Amino acid sequence: MSVSTAFEKARVDGRAALVGYLPAGYPDVQGGIDGLLAMVEAGCDVIEIGLPYSDPVMDGPIIQAAAQQALERGVRTADVLRTVEAVAATGTPTLVMTYWNPVARYGVERFATDLANAGGAGLITPDITPDFAEDWIAAADAHDLDKVFLVSPSSTDARIAMTTAASRGFVYATGIMGVTGTAQATAAGVAPLIARTKATTDLPVGVGVGVSTGDQAAELATYADGVIVGSAFVRRLLDHPDDRAAGLRALTELTADLAAGVRRA
Amino acid sequence: MTTTPSSRFGADERGWFGDFGGRFMPEALVSALDELTVAWQEAMADPTFVADFEKILREYAGIPSPLYHAERLSERVGARILLKREDLNHTGAHKIRNVLGQALLTKRMGKSRVIAETGAGQHGVASATAAAYFGLDCTVYMGSVDTKRQALNVARMHLLGAKVVAVDSGSATLKDAINEALRDWVASVDHTAYLFGTAAGPHPFPSMVREFCRGIGDEARAQCLEQYGVLPDAIAACVGGGSNAIGLFTAFLEDEDVDIYGFEAGGDGFETGRHAATIYAGDRGVLHGARTFVLQDEDGQTIESHSISAGLDYPGVGPQHSFLADIGRATYLPATDAEAMDAMALLARTEGIIPAVESAHALAGALKLAEERPGQTILVNLSGRGDKDMGTALEYFRLGQADAETGDPA
Known part of the structure; x- marks a missing residue:
């Protein structure tokens, strides 16, 4: 299933899609895969796998901590692709969220090829914008991969139009001015950005950054086509460093709470 | 100060020096970087701004140096x-030129707060100095490894009225201080200017810092x-x-x-x-x-x-x-x-x-x-x-x- 099909299916159900994030390689590669499979099982419609990076400027302390530990334990780009393969095999559309340098270093065309071969749906790219992504756009188009770029409350209307025109899959609207896992997004805060974005595109719009609870998901699902949750999932794993079964149970519980939330709107 | 546009050695209007430079940044910061680019170019074309900058350098900073x-x-x-x-x-150090230029521009843009990163503390001290001179709030991000080995500069920044935030993430040094300053800026960009400490980073910083230096x-x-x-x-x-x-x-x-x-x-x-x-x-x-x-x-x-x-x-x-x-x-x-x-x-x-x-x-x-x-x-x-x-x-x-x-x- 493609990302756009998953959003469409949710829309037909009269609800928002739930997008769940974990970084690859935390607590280790298999532990990360197990966590993501638990999230699929409990109701995530789309999975977003973080590629751990040494300098993640859009991430707050929670995701930084997990990514840093994954790197210290030796996670490699190849492990991220292995994680994609394991999750995509469930049929749930699977995106990679990555800062740009690891992709540039791997080789943009080679990365696109290997991601497509692993069954990956595309990339979410938090530190590049379409006007500086010519090589990624070309590679994604050649491999029919989704290009999820971000729009922000500070974006001008012209930049939103430029961004949505270059996007495929969905458009990622940041719920707050800030990094992941810090402040809470509110419907009142994010509604104007969603409206400005929808005015330029028929693509679904997902809201992420600042979303952590089922109640919030319910509130945001009134305006957005998808709700994206990252730090709250990662927090569940960080809270259970020595008890993997408890970590997986916590992921399942949070997924269920959020999945109920997107259905309450 | 010369305000000639970039030569064949300078950047194009999108910040490219040949294959180098550009602007690989979160969308959240792009509007601020665009605004900064325009404000800087207008300021450099304004004889009043240029004269103010030269006067501050001369009378306050002891420039030109011999x-x-x-x-x-x-x-x-x-x-x-x-x-x-x-x-x-x-x-x-030379860094006073850059911070006085950027802080003067901050005043001109009507922003009330500056943030900066620092490694050894020299750019942090210079930023705290410029903030005191212009009456701006100042927060300096510094790796926790560096706050320990450069305690004297932390004391200088405190005496100058700046807030110093020790950064523990990553390697807890300069690059991580830059990451943390960027994270602050993503959340504060409406009222805060980032006084970037070197001729690196996204456009327009490499060109702007060069022109101030x-x-x-x-x-x-x-x-x-x-x-x-x-x-x-x-x-x-x-x-x-x-x-x-x-x-x-x-x-x-x-x-x-x-x-x-x-x-x-x-x-x-x-x-x-x-x-x-x-x-x-x-x-x-x-x-x-x-x-x-x-x-x-x-x-x-x-x-x-x-x-x-x-x-x-x-x-x-x-x-x-x-x-x-x-x-x-x-x-x-x-x-x-x-x-x-x-x-x-x-x-x-x-x-x-x-x-x-x-x-x-x-x-x-x-x-x-x-x-x-x-x-x-x-x-x-x-x-x-x-x-x-x-x-x-x-x-x-x-x-x-x-x-x-x-x-x-x-």
Whole structure:
């Protein structure tokens, strides 16, 4: 299933899609895969796998901590692709969220090829914008991969139009001015950005950054086509460093709470 | 100050220096960077802004700094060594030029708060100084490793009224301080300006910081012609991010007979892997918003750099330097910790000038150039003074013990 099909299916159900994030390689590669499979099982419609990076400027302390530990334990780009393969095999559309340098270093065309071969749906790219992504756009188009770029409350209307025109899959609207896992997004805060974005595109719009609870998901699902949750999932794993079964149970519980939330709107 | 548009060595309107530079940034910051670009270009075209900047530099910061012929050192090495004395500026380094320029622009843009990153603390102290001068709130991000080894500069920033935030993430050094400052900026961009400390980062910072620092080279070139009637045969500066170097180089780029050298931190030596020689030993990549040379591993993860000089201890470099290296207009070579410390001691003993350990890398490089260029004129940017480095010198040279012998040996 493609990302756009998953959003469409949710829309037909009269609800928002739930997008769940974990970084690859935390607590280790298999532990990360197990966590993501638990999230699929409990109701995530789309999975977003973080590629751990040494300098993640859009991430707050929670995701930084997990990514840093994954790197210290030796996670490699190849492990991220292995994680994609394991999750995509469930049929749930699977995106990679990555800062740009690891992709540039791997080789943009080679990365696109290997991601497509692993069954990956595309990339979410938090530190590049379409006007500086010519090589990624070309590679994604050649491999029919989704290009999820971000729009922000500070974006001008012209930049939103430029961004949505270059996007495929969905458009990622940041719920707050800030990094992941810090402040809470509110419907009142994010509604104007969603409206400005929808005015330029028929693509679904997902809201992420600042979303952590089922109640919030319910509130945001009134305006957005998808709700994206990252730090709250990662927090569940960080809270259970020595008890993997408890970590997986916590992921399942949070997924269920959020999945109920997107259905309450 | 010259406000000429970028030459063939400068960036295009999107911040590209050939294949280097650009703006690889979160969308959340792009509008602010666009706004900054426009405000900066308008300011540089406004004679009032330019006059204000020059007046503050002159009356407050002690600029222009002198160009000094180091005669005893010159005799020792067999070439004419000229020192651009940026160590005499207020706060002790070239960095005051950049922060006063950016803070003046912040006032003009109507923002009330500034943030900055710092490694050794020099840019943090300069930012806190400029914030005090203009009455702006100031928060400085500094790696927790650096707050411990540079406690004196933390105290300076506090005395100047700045808030200093210790950064524990990543390697807890300069690159992580930049990450944390960027995270602050994503959340505060409506009322906050980021006083970026070097000629790196996303467009317009590499070009803007260069223009605020280019007085170094404009002054030195004019002083050299006026005082000695010739242009130098070679010029040298140290390169971490590269603000003092690009500030010196810019005036000489069109002078084809002037050879340009940047000296990077060779740390324990290139072969040890413990260095910060980004252009010499790094690969093309993207770091902190620009495509440039980066010290990175096979997967594109940034590798921690190593240098005795905190100010050069950065795994990236300004994109214009990458470009100048790529087209062959400037040559970038490493100078090791040991070479720099020897040069520091030599300058102290021959000239009575204790240079910053950063600037001592430029001097160490110039001493090597002097061997190949007997009788030639070599102009070195002495970008800062060594007061802040006495702890390093104390440890390195095992100083601070009273001399055992008494009396005058003569």
